[in-house]
Amino acid sequence: MMSMEMIGSTPTTSITDLKANPMNVIEKSKELNHAVYLLNRNKPVAVVMDKEKYEQMTELIERLEDQVLYAETEKRLEYIKRNPDIETYTVEEVIGRPLSEVDYDPEDDEWE
Known part of the structure; x- marks a missing residue:
């Protein structure tokens, strides 16, 4: 059975409990709608959610x-x-071509 302590309003459990039953820690996080601190020698070292x-x-x-x-x-x-x-510059002055000729892929967040 997993022991559940609190640091402030954040639930905690040990790495030993995590090793014994990882899904139990994840389910507890989901049930509480809160992340769970993992403790190693009573010090927070990671978060599970x-x-x-x-x-x-x-x-x-x-x-x-x-x-x-x-x-x-x-x-x-x-x-x-x-x-x-203040001196300002147009897009053409900065990149050497009109903005209409620049491809931008928001998924990659890259200019080509």
Whole structure:
């Protein structure tokens, strides 16, 4: 039987319990809707969570990163508007061809 302690609001279990029954730790994480700290000699060394929770977390992180980038871009554009002496360049000046001729694959996040 897996012992479940808490560090703050985060459930914990030992690596020994993980080795004995890995699915039990994953199911407990899913049941609690919370990651579980893995302890080695009573110190947190890793985190276990179910796949759905992990995917939700990474999707949220990606959305937040997009929002931060958007806000930074808006801030920079506003700064440029307020400081007309700043030298700016067109896409053609930077990459040597019109933007309409540039292929961008959002899946790879690469410019070609």
